[in-house]
Amino acid sequence: MTKDLANYKYRTVIPIRFSDIDAYGNVSNTIYLSYFEIARLSYWKEVVDWDWSSYGVILGRSEIxxxxxxxxxxxxxxxxxxxxxxxxxxxxxxxxxxxxxxGEEEICTTGKSVCISYDYTNYKSVPIPQRERQRMIEYDEPGLITNTN
Known part of the structure; x- marks a missing residue:
């Protein structure tokens, strides 16, 4: 996982809710997955324009x-x-x-998720739709994405 922010084009502001806070006044460790989810869904809507009527995405694994x-x-x-x-x-x-x-930014957390293109009708993984695949590659620069096809 790279911490070099120059490698990231997509950024979204995340609101901190009172319910996110633990007894010590910190964001609870359990909440970070929700922050990742908020950012991921925004990215899929704004950048990838994922066609949810065809296939969905499920989460295979997360690291924080x-x-x-x-x-x-x-x-x-x-x-x-x-x-x-x-x-x-x-x-x-x-x-x-x-x-x-x-406006300065201080890195607090890094993470990674493995996402799986999924057919909810047949309950199985499916190839990533070509249009969505291409949008991710074009947006996040082909030289920075490892293609394991």
Whole structure:
């Protein structure tokens, strides 16, 4: 997982909710997957324009690296990109940053998800639709995506 933000084009602001906070005033470790999910869905809508009427996506695995705590009053954003594309699965990597008062960004968390193109009608994985595959490759720069086909 690269922490070099120059490798990420997609960024979305994530709202911190009161229910995200634990007894110590930090974002609870369980909430980071929700932040990844918010960013992932925004990316699929805004960049990939995933056709949900044809096939869906299920989550195969997730990893989280907690680097620095996030507090209730912090402003945060999540960068993400597709980093690997296979036949029916692809990897999405994340960097959650805290936004400082002058717009500076401090990396707090990194993560990765393995996503699987899925046919909910037949309950099985399917090849990633060509249009969605091409949009991910074009947006996230072919030189930065590992193609495992």
């Amino acid at each position: 690296n907690y680097l620095k705590p996030i507090k209730v009053d912090d402003q945060i954003a999540c960068y993400l990109r597709t980093s690997r594309i296979g036949n029916s699965s692809f990897d999405v990597i994340y960097v959650v940053v805290k936004i400082g008062p002058n």
